[in-house]
Each structure stands twice: as C-alpha cells, then as structure tokens.
Amino acid sequence: MKRLSQTAMRRLISIGMLLVLVALFTILAGFGQGKFFSSANLIEVVRDASVPAIIGVGVTFVIITSGIDLSTGSAMALVGMTMANIYEYTLLPFKVMVLIGILVGLACGLFNGIVIAKLHVPEFIGTLATMSIYRALTYIIAIKDANGVIKSQPMTHSQYVWLGTGVGKFYYVIMAMIVIVLIGQIVLKYTRYGTNLYSVGASRKAATLSGINVEMTQLIAYVITGFTVAVGAVFTTARLQSATTAIGTDFEFNPIAAAVVGGVALSGGSGDVIGTTIGALFMATLENGVRKLDMNTSYQYVIKGIIIIAVVIFDATYKARMDKKAKEQGAKEGLE
Amino acid sequence: MKEFNWSKYSKPLILVAFVVILSILRPKAFLSLNNFSNVLWSVSVIGIMVCGTIFVFLIGGIDLSIATLCAFTAVVVVEITHLLGDTPVAVCVGVVAALAVGALAGAVHGLIITTFHIPAFLVTFATQSIFLGLAMVLTNNKIVSCTVPAFTAIGAMKILGFPLPVYFMLVMAVISWFILRKTVYGRYVYAVGGNSMASAISGIHVKGVSIGCYVLSGLTTALGGIVLASMTQQASSSTGSGYTNDVITAGVIGGVSLLGGEGTVPGAIFGAVLMGLLNNGLNLMSVPSTHAGLVKGLVIIVAVAFDAMQHADQSKKKARKVKKRGESV
Numbered sequence: 001m002k003r004l005s006q007t008a009m010r011r012l013i014s015i016g017m018l019l020v021l022v023a024l025f026t027i028l029a030g031f032g033q034g035k036f037f038s039s040a041n042l043i044e045v046v047r048d049a050s051v052p053a054i055i056g057v058g059v060t061f062v063i064i065t066s067g068i069d070l071s072t073g074s075a076m077a078l079v080g081m082t083m084a085n086i087y088e089y090t091l092l093p094f095k096v097m098v099l100i101g102i103l104v105g106l107a108c109g110l111f112n113g114i115v116i117a118k119l120h121v122p123e124f125i126g127t128l129a130t131m132s133i134y135r136a137l138t139y140i141i142a143i144k145d146a147n148g149v150i151k152s153q154p155m156t157h158s159q160y161v162w163l164g165t166g167v168g169k170f171y172y173v174i175m176a177m178i179v180i181v182l183i184g185q186i187v188l189k190y191t192r193y194g195t196n197l198y199s200v201g202a203s204r205k206a207a208t209l210s211g212i213n214v215e216m217t218q219l220i221a222y223v224i225t226g227f228t229v230a231v232g233a234v235f236t237t238a239r240l241q242s243a244t245t246a247i248g249t250d251f252e253f254n255p256i257a258a259a260v261v262g263g264v265a266l267s268g269g270s271g272d273v274i275g276t277t278i279g280a281l282f283m284a285t286l287e288n289g290v291r292k293l294d295m296n297t298s299y300q301y302v303i304k305g306i307i308i309i310a311v312v313i314f315d316a317t318y319k320a321r322m323d324k325k326a327k328e329q330g331a332k333e334g335l336e
Numbered sequence: 337m338k339e340f341n342w343s344k345y346s347k348p349l350i351l352v353a354f355v356v357i358l359s360i361l362r363p364k365a366f367l368s369l370n371n372f373s374n375v376l377w378s379v380s381v382i383g384i385m386v387c388g389t390i391f392v393f394l395i396g397g398i399d400l401s402i403a404t405l406c407a408f409t410a411v412v413v414v415e416i417t418h419l420l421g422d423t424p425v426a427v428c429v430g431v432v433a434a435l436a437v438g439a440l441a442g443a444v445h446g447l448i449i450t451t452f453h454i455p456a457f458l459v460t461f462a463t464q465s466i467f468l469g470l471a472m473v474l475t476n477n478k479i480v481s482c483t484v485p486a487f488t489a490i491g492a493m494k495i496l497g498f499p500l501p502v503y504f505m506l507v508m509a510v511i512s513w514f515i516l517r518k519t520v521y522g523r524y525v526y527a528v529g530g531n532s533m534a535s536a537i538s539g540i541h542v543k544g545v546s547i548g549c550y551v552l553s554g555l556t557t558a559l560g561g562i563v564l565a566s567m568t569q570q571a572s573s574s575t576g577s578g579y580t581n582d583v584i585t586a587g588v589i590g591g592v593s594l595l596g597g598e599g600t601v602p603g604a605i606f607g608a609v610l611m612g613l614l615n616n617g618l619n620l621m622s623v624p625s626t627h628a629g630l631v632k633g634l635v636i637i638v639a640v641a642f643d644a645m646q647h648a649d650q651s652k653k654k655a656r657k658v659k660k661r662g663e664s665v
Contacts, residue, residue: 133634302466
C-alpha cells in the first residue's frame with residue numbers, strides 16, 4: 001500500500017477535526033431551521049471565516065518566517081476609520097476610497113516590516129507596540145459628533161452596501177477569500193519568494209549563507225499581511241455598513257489560532273495557506289457553534305478555551321507519534 | 337583609551353531623562369508627594385507581576401493569561417471574603433485561596449506545556465479565555481465591591497509614608513533576585529532558557545524547572561490581582577485588563593529576551609518603573625487613554641530598537657577583537 005505523505009496526513013487530520021467539530025455541534029446544538037446545522041447557518045459560518053482566512057494568508061507568510069503579527073486587528077480598524085473619514089468629509093468616488101484604504105493597510109504592513117526587519121525589534125514585542133499605535137491612531141482620526149463624542153460612522157454608499165452582499169447567498173467576501181487563498185498558496189508553493197519564506201523560517205543563518213535577502217523577505221511578508229488586512233477591513237466595514245473604533249478588537253489572535261490549528265508551526269518553516277483556511281473554518285465553526293448552544297456568555301468563554309486546548313493537545317500528541325515513527329522508519333532503513 | 341560604555345548606563349539615563357522632561361513640563365503636578373505615591377501605586381502592581389513572569393520569559397515561554405488570571409484571582413479573594421462574613425479571618429482565607437488558585441493555574445500551564453510540548457503562546461491564549469469565563473461566572477458578570485477594612489488595608493495602608501504594595505514589590509523583587517542569582521534552581525532556569533536540549537543532557541530536570549517557573553508566575557499574578565482589587569476596592573472580570581501587555585512590555589524594556597535565557601530582576605523592575613512613569617506622565621499631560629497607546633508604542637519600539645542595535649554593535653566589536661587577536665598570534 002502506498003503510504004500518504006506526512007503533509008497529506010496533516011491535511012486530513014485538520015479536515016477531520018473540522019468535521020468532528022461540525023458533528024459535535026450538530027448533536028449538541030441541533031439541526032434544522034435556525035439551528036446550527038442548517039444551510040443558512042453553515043453559509044454564515046463560511047462568511048464569518050472569510051475575513052480571518054483572508055488575513056490568515058498574510059499571517060501564514062509571516063509565521064512561516066518564524067515571525068508573528070499581533071497588529072492585524074488594530075490595522076483593520078485604522079483602515080476602516082480612514083475610509084470612513086473619506087466617506088464623511090470628501091466627495092471622492094468609491095473606488096478611490098477603497099484604494100486609499102488599501103494603501104493605508106500597505107503602509108501599516110511596511111511600518112511593521114521596517115520595525116522588525118530593519119530595526120531588529122523582536123516580532124512579538126514589535127507588533128505588540130504597533131498594535132497599540134494603530135489603535136491609538138484610529139481613535140485620533142475617529143469621527144466625533146457635535147459634543148466631541150466618538151460615534152460610529154455609518155457608510156451607506158450604494159456600491160459599498162453592494163460589496164457586503166453577493167450572488168444570492170454566495171457572498172462576495174467568500175469569493176474574495178477563495179481567490180486570495182489560491183493566489184497565496186500558489187505564491188507559497190510555486191514561486192522563488194515562497195521557497196525563500198520557508199528557508200528563512202527554517203534557518204535564518206542558512207538562508208543568509210545561501211544568498212537570500214532575509215530582511216527583504218521578512219519585510220515583504222509583513223507588507224503582504226498589510227494588504228490582506230486592508231482587504232479584510234474593506235469587507236468587514238462593508239458588511240457592518242459602518243466603521244467604529246472597536247473593529248478588530250481581540251481579532252489579532254484569530255488568524256494566528258487558525259494558522260496553528262491548520263498545521264502552521266509557530267517556530268516557522270512549515271505549513272501552508274490551505275491549512276490556515278481550514279483552521280479559520282474550524283475557529284468560525286467553534287465561535288458559531290458555542291453561540292448556538294444557548295448558554296451564558298461566561299460558559300461560552302470556558303468551553304472555547306477548553307476545546308482549543310484539547311485540539312492543540314491532540315495535534316501535539318499526533319505529531320510526536322509521527323516523528324517517532326519517522327525516526328524508527330529511518331533507523332530500519334539504515335539497518336537494511 | 338577606555339570607551340564609555342553606553343549600554344551600561346543607557347537605562348538609568350532614559351529614566352532620568354524621563355523624570356526631567358516631566359518635571360519641566362508639569363512641575364507642580366509631577367513633583368508633588370501625592371503624585372509620587374500615585375506612581376508607586378501603579379508601578380507596584382506591574383512590578384509584583386513581572387517578578388514572577390520573568391521566570392516564564394527566562395525559559396523562553398510567554399503568558400498571555402496574565403490579565404484574566406489577575407481578574408479571576410481578584411474575584412476569588414473578594415467573593416470568598418464576602419462568603420465568610422467579611423471578617424479579617426475571611427480576608428486571610430480569601431488571600432490564601434486566591435494565591436492557591438494562581439499557583440494551580442500556573443501548574444496547569446506548566447504541565448500542559450511541558451508534557452505535550454505545546455507553545456506556551458497557545459496554551460495561555462486558550463486559558464485566557466477560560467479564566468475570563470470563570471471570573472464572569474463567579475461574579476455573574478457584575479462588579480463586586482469590597483470595602484472590608486482588613487481587605488482595603490492591603491492596598492492603602494502606609495508604612496513610613498509608602499503604601500504597602502510598594503513593600504510587596506520590593507520583597508518580591510528581592511525574593512526572585514535571590515532565587516535567580518543565588519540558588520541552583522536559578523542557574524537551572526537560565527540554563528533551560530539558554531538551551532533546553534543541552535540542559536536536559538547535562539542532567540537538569542527540564543520539566544520540573546519549567547513547571548516551577550509557571551507556578552511562580554501564577555503566584556505573582558494572583559498577588560497582583562489581590563493588590564489591585566484591594567486598591568480599587570472592587571473586582572470584576574475586567575480587573576487588570578491591559579496588564580498582559582504592560583507586564584510583557586516592562587520585561588522587554590528591562591532587557592528580558594522573549595527568546596529566553598536573558599534578563600535580570602533589576603532590569604525588569606526598571607521596566608515596570610518606566611511603564612508606571614509613562615502611564616503617569618501621559619495621565620498628567622492629560623492625554624486621553626485611547627491616544628496614549630501611540631506614545632507607549634513608539635517608546636517601546638525606540639527602547640527595544642536601541643537595545644537591539646547596541647547588541648549588534650557589541651557582537652561586531654567582539655568579532656573584530658577576536659579576529660585581531662587571531663592575527664597577532
């Protein structure tokens with residue numbers, strides 16, 4: 001019998017975990033109209049997973065270089081608020097507004113990249129700092145009412161509202177996710193830049209010695225994350241039809257958790273975009289399913305935490321077993 | 337000629353510069369005795385917590401659950417005090433219970449992380465959600481106030497003009513400095529952080545050492561939670577929110593490496609003082625808390641980048657020296 005490769009097994013495991021979770025919530029939270037397992041709700045889950053999956057593409061690139069980006073939630077808020085300002089105070093057309101939003105996202109990513117790749121600030125602390133910087137900037141440019149109180153800015157541009165809908169139930173955000181995920185996967189697997197990302201993550205020293213520009217590779221990964229953040233922000237504000245200062249609060253861990261559930265190692269050098277997307281679906285299913293249990297929010301937090309720990313423990317035990325097996329196999333072949 | 341060693345003095349210099357700037361900008365408000373004790377108050381909670389979490393940083397781990405564990409333990413002490421009739425004895429029982437909860441939480445972190453070799457980042461991310469949920473369950477998602485004199489004394493009593501939490505911070509700092517510098521366990525912590533594989537091979541019980549670090553972190557987080565609840569005379573699920581970032585930042589500004597193996601207690605306390613001063617200064621300049629993040633973030637980047645650059649400089653110099661020596665031989 002032909003053996004499945006390790007990566008293929010890993011993919012099957014994450015899909016399996018997703019299916020188990022869906023089955024679990026189908027039993028606990030029921031199926032039928034208005035329950036967990038109904039076509040309307042399942043599409044809702046995919047729609048919820050789309051923004052974390054889009055941003056997950058950039059975050060996966062960053063994590064593969066053994067970095068991390070904690071600023072995605074705040075950068076999203078900044079992009080949204082910038083567009084809200086343009087909507088409120090200028091007569092610029094819709095397309096220009098979105099374009100400027102994307103540019104702001106790219107600028108956020110570029111700043112992250114400079115802080116980490118050029119100033120050599122450790123990734124965790126550097127993006128923690130930019131997280132509070134972008135959030136503060138969002139508050140500074142927030143639109144205030146006559147009394148100077150920050151208000152949520154409704155954005156009801158007809159084209160903007162259109163962006164939040166889709167062809168029937170096939171939302172545009174889901175289409176955007178599919179396109180961006182596919183491009184991300186192709187870049188990662190079939191371009192020079194993608195290979196460089198893996199080498200930088202596996203060993204910075206080896207990558208430098210083999211002539212890869214490590215700093216530039218890292219910097220570009222952060223810029224790409226900035227782009228995906230901006231796309232995520234455009235769709236989020238289009239769905240809410242408004243921009244608030246609270247957009248993306250506590251969001252930053254979502255794409256990271258999605259990546260890890262999908263098999264991207266935080267130590268860098270392994271994983272891919274499809275895995276992260278499955279992880280994002282997993283996290284969205286978890287959020288939605290726990291909500292559908294009709295329980296007090298406080299218990300929802302506890303259950304969410306426990307399920308994440310259970311999944312991570314399962315994943316780690318499985319990985320340890322596979323490593324052991326691979327070693328034994330290697331030893332056997334060596335003997336022969 | 338002996339070169340002036342900037343890296344040795346850069347930190348005290350930053351602190352002095354900060355104090356001077358604030359004294360010039362807000363002389364009356366900043367230089368008052370009242371404000372001085374305010375600064376000490378806010379410094380002491382971060383300081384108490386960083387004395388324990390530094391152990392986790394030193395072994396290359398991280399704790400994202402600081403804020404919600406702080407809330408959970410604050411809720412535990414207040415609820416138990418109410419449950420047992422608001423007597424001084426009840427306060428004592430509550431404090432012990434909260435510390436036990438903190439230690440237990442730390443032990444669970446350590447056990448899961450070391451047994452299954454899972455990144456601390458993920459485990460504490462998950463438990464953060466669990467502690468938040470538990471704090472909400474215990475309080476019914478309300479703010480619970482507690483004005484029992486024996487309890488409020490923890491945060492408000494003054495000895496020789498200084499509030500009690502300052503003494504807590506100093507005692508914790510001395511204890512963890514002693515453990516790290518003068519005991520075998522402390523040496524092991526640095527060894528595990530430097531290279532856990534090598535330490536395991538040289539006979540160090542890496543698992544035990546690591547679990548100990550997480551327990552210590554849980555204990556100081558609980559103590560911070562108790563002090564914070566006592567100072568504010570209340571506890572809720574949002575007690576201590578934002579402290580995770582403040583504590584990690586204090587450590588990193590104080591020269592603690594999040595990769596492990598590097599950092600000292602005096603450095604971390606320095607970081608806590610700087611964070612406290614920064615919070616206080618922004619407050620005095622009447623910068624709204626929502627905008628303060630801009631300044632805080634920039635200060636962090638500048639401080640850490642400055643440190644990183646000096647590190648790079650020094651290692652370059654060292655390499656040059658070694659090369660020279662090699663040539664002369």
